[in-house]
Amino acid sequence: MSKTRKAGADAGNNSLKLCVKGQEPILIPSIYSIVPGLTPSFFEEADIAPSELEKNIDVTISSVALNEKRRYIIGEKVITDKLSGSEMESKSDKSTDELPVIMTLTGLAISAMKENPELDRIDANFDLSVALPVLTITPENAKHNAERFMGTHTVTFHHPSGRNVVVTIKIEYCKCLVEGGSGSWGIVYDEKGQVVKHKVELNDNIVDVDFVNKMFLSFDIGAGTTESVVSKGVVFNPRLSEGLHYGVKESILNVIKIWNRNNPRQTIDNITEFNEIYFNSEHPRHNRLRDAAENAFYQLANRLVTALLNKIDELKDDPYAFVYGGGAALLKDSMLKILKEKKRLTNVVFLKDPIFVNARGLLVYTCSARFEEMKLKQLGVV
Numbered sequence: 036m037s038k039t040r041k042a043g044a045d046a047g048n049n050s051l052k053l054c055v056k057g058q059e060p061i062l063i064p065s066i067y068s069i070v071p072g073l074t075p076s077f078f079e080e081a082d083i084a085p086s087e088l089e090k091n092i093d094v095t096i097s098s099v100a101l102n103e104k105r106r107y108i109i110g111e112k113v114i115t116d117k118l119s120g121s122e123m124e125s126k127s128d129k130s131t132d133e134l135p136v137i138m139t140l141t142g143l144a145i146s147a148m149k150e151n152p153e154l155d156r157i158d159a160n161f162d163l164s165v166a167l168p169v170l171t172i173t174p175e176n177a178k179h180n181a182e183r184f185m186g187t188h189t190v191t192f193h194h195p196s197g198r199n200v201v202v203t204i205k206i207e208y209c210k211c212l213v214e215g216g217s218g219s220w221g222i223v224y225d226e227k228g229q230v231v232k233h234k235v236e237l238n239d240n241i242v243d244v245d246f247v248n249k250m251f252l253s254f255d256i257g258a259g260t261t262e263s264v265v266s267k268g269v270v271f272n273p274r275l276s277e278g279l280h281y282g283v284k285e286s287i288l289n290v291i292k293i294w295n296r297n298n299p300r301q302t303i304d305n306i307t308e309f310n311e312i313y314f315n316s317e318h319p320r321h322n323r324l325r326d327a328a329e330n331a332f333y334q335l336a337n338r339l340v341t342a343l344l345n346k347i348d349e350l351k352d353d354p355y356a357f358v359y360g361g362g363a364a365l366l367k368d369s370m371l372k373i374l375k376e377k378k379r380l381t382n383v384v385f386l387k388d389p390i391f392v393n394a395r396g397l398l399v400y401t402c403s404a405r406f407e408e409m410k411l412k413q414l415g416v417v
């Protein structure tokens with residue numbers, strides 16, 4: 036029997052974050068362009084190097100979870116090839132939208148290819164955890180969402196050389212958690228099931244604490260939604276948790292609108308392109324875009340700090356609040372400034388590698404004894 040790889044996939048409005056045990060995390064912007072049937076191929080270029088795979092995605096995906104078998108250009112390649120791309124709609128439902136499936140299967144295929152760069156046919160088995168936002172998750176759609184991933188899917192990666200790599204992905208078992216709640220698994224435990232110790236300041240001393248039995252807040256700032264999730268250890272508290280219907284996307288789209296009005300010959304056509312300029316300090320338009328975005332982001336930071344503080348006050352006794360998600364990377368400086376002005380920095384922690392916290396938590400969950408138990412119970416085998 037082939038080995039079962041363990042994975043956590045956080046397929047978001049902005050990007051797929053994928054953590055596979057034993058590998059570096061993978062990030063792929065959630066944008067695609069469908070390749071028309073007859074594309075001329077020149078077959079003169081070399082194969083894509085394993086480390087460059089996610090920047091050069093050209094794949095055909097066949098899966099029962101998708102209506103049609105199609106060939107797609109995905110992620111950064113949409114921008115570098117100057118294609119018109121589709122992103123997730125602002126009000127999309129992740130449990131039925133096809134994009135999370137397209138992104139997740141592609142990510143799993145790339146992960147398998149990185150391990151076997153020389154093979155033309157790869158069989159890869161996975162145990163997987165995925166997530167849905169607090170605002171939309173119900174027991175029914177969580178179950179349905181997990182089930183659409185289970186089974187066998189085929190992803191064919193097209194190298195520009197003409198070499199095709201066929202990856203047969205078998206997802207043995209999949210569980211769907213709530214976004215934000217998934218992050219708490221990674222805050223409390225690691226992939227080996229060990230309790231994570233966090234260094235915190237207590238009466239001027241640095242001490243190690245764990246969160247196995249503590250109530251804390253996970254504040255995940257995404258592109259489309261923000262999750263404000265309360266848990267005791269990894270036990271999700273639905274009564275105290277809530278989802279906010281906005282993330283950083285609204286503000287980014289506003290900044291893009293103003294930018295395009297002022298720069299009609301250098302338009303920014305989607306959020307992925309915005310991110311490429313905003314997060315690359317060497318991009319020639321970087322400084323101008325930062326200036327153009329400053330006010331909108333400060334205002335958003337204010338709105339989010341208010342939501343965060345209201346939730347902290349509702350919980351009383353200054354619970355630890357972990358702030359993460361790509362939005363936390365984007366807004367950290369403004370949010371810290373506002374928190375400092377309000378003298379409210381107590382127990383607010385901006386986690387490192389904020390964009391991968393949920394995906395890593397999902398991987399921790401996939402590696403947990405809990406996951407194995409559920410798999411055994413439902414499938415009768417492990």
Ligand SMILES: Nc1ncnc2c1ncn2[C@@H]1O[C@H](COP(=O)(O)OP(=O)(O)OP(=O)(O)O)[C@@H](O)[C@H]1O
Pocket residue numbers: 046047048049050051256257258259260261282283284287306310314360361362363364365390
């Ligand atoms: N390294 C990065 N690369 C790309 N975008 C980043 C990065 N760091 C922060 N961001 C910003 O964070 C925002 C939110 O990203 P994130 O990946 O958390 O959203 P998401 O999880 O896809 O969205 P949602 O949770 O609403 O579905 C992005 O729109 C982007 O502007």
Ligand SMILES: [Mg+2]
Pocket residue numbers: 045047048214255256257258360393
């Ligand atoms: Mg997210």
